Amino acid sequence: MRIALITGASSGLGRQYARWCADHKAADEIWAIARRQERLEELKSELSCPVRPIPLDLADTKSLDELEHMLAEEKAKDPSFEVSLLVNAAGFGKFGTYADMTREEVDKMVDLNCRAVVDMTQIALPCMGKGGHIIQIASSASFQPLPGLNVYAASKAFVRSYTRALRFELRGKGIFVTAVCPLWVKTEFIKVARDTRNGHTVNHPFPQLTAEHVVNWSMFVNSINYPIATCCITGFIMRIADKILPAPLIMWAWEGLRRI
Numbered sequence: 001m002r003i004a005l006i007t008g009a010s011s012g013l014g015r016q017y018a019r020w021c022a023d024h025k026a027a028d029e030i031w032a033i034a035r036r037q038e039r040l041e042e043l044k045s046e047l048s049c050p051v052r053p054i055p056l057d058l059a060d061t062k063s064l065d066e067l068e069h070m071l072a073e074e075k076a077k078d079p080s081f082e083v084s085l086l087v088n089a090a091g092f093g094k095f096g097t098y099a100d101m102t103r104e105e106v107d108k109m110v111d112l113n114c115r116a117v118v119d120m121t122q123i124a125l126p127c128m129g130k131g132g133h134i135i136q137i138a139s140s141a142s143f144q145p146l147p148g149l150n151v152y153a154a155s156k157a158f159v160r161s162y163t164r165a166l167r168f169e170l171r172g173k174g175i176f177v178t179a180v181c182p183l184w185v186k187t188e189f190i191k192v193a194r195d196t197r198n199g200h201t202v203n204h205p206f207p208q209l210t211a212e213h214v215v216n217w218s219m220f221v222n223s224i225n226y227p228i229a230t231c232c233i234t235g236f237i238m239r240i241a242d243k244i245l246p247a248p249l250i251m252w253a254w255e256g257l258r259r260i
């Protein structure tokens with residue numbers, strides 16, 4: 001029995017990865033994780049492949065314990081049980097400077113975007129063998145420090161750095177690991193990000209990609225075992241700029257861009 005573990009499956013990129021997985025028969029069952037159970041039930045009725053809706057708040061460590069227990073139980077019942085695909089797509093950002101954020105908001109961002117990604121990976125890896133695939137959703141925001149998206153950008157830099165080193169640790173094990181770094185994607189992300197005391201700190205300077213494009217491209221990049229999927233030319237330029245330009249220069253350019 002091969003399962004796909006997909007977090008953030010109730011919406012946006014996570015939901016699209018679940019669709020991709022069903023279309024490509026990448027697993028025998030999809031474990032779809034997010035807080036909104038009704039959305040996960042909808043996904044279950046939409047997809048041709050079996051879906052197990054798992055409503056959990058991943059910012060809460062108890063949820064990770066529960067999931068670890070569920071995987072151990074399955075493994076005990078069926079020694080051939082394995083995770084063939086892990087997608088860590090649950091995550092959110094909040095627009096605003098440090099002064100616009102509550103402590104609860106920044107803590108939740110770090111808990112979900114960083115700790116939950118690491119915990120999910122730690123839980124999944126013992127059940128993953130040769131031919132397994134790991135997709136960690138970082139962001140183009142990970143390439144540089146971004147005032148007005150400070151904690152979010154830093155949390156995604158964490159995901160990208162963590163994923164690169166993990167990939168190195170897993171070399172020779174036949175596990176394909178990719179950090180996905182999209183720019184704006186048409187999902188519920190921006191609605192959630194604007195819901196702060198100063199949600200228009202960041203406007204909308206780039207055209208939006210579709211979730212379908214990001215998922216198809218990133219799964220191609222992962223299939224050739226490439227470490228970073230940038231998903232569009234602007235994201236690629238941001239990646240290169242980060243390597244050659246000083247951070248203050250990039251932040252001043254961003255100060256202008258985020259107001260457009």
Ligand SMILES: NC(=O)c1ccc[n+]([C@@H]2O[C@H](COP(=O)([O-])OP(=O)(O)OC[C@H]3O[C@@H](n4cnc5c(N)ncnc54)[C@H](OP(=O)(O)O)[C@@H]3O)[C@@H](O)[C@H]2O)c1
Nearest residue numbers: 008010011012013034035036058090091184185187188189
């Ligand atoms: N859209 C963009 O422009 C963009 C660009 C670069 C990177 N990203 C990254 O892409 C990933 C997916 O975001 P998206 O664009 O698809 O946004 P989205 O449509 O808002 O999806 C976010 C997903 O995360 C889940 N989630 C949020 N809080 C959670 C929690 N505490 N526990 C469990 N699940 C939780 C949500 O489900 P529930 O609300 O049902 O829990 C939802 O399924 C995120 O990591 C985001 O940072 C997005």
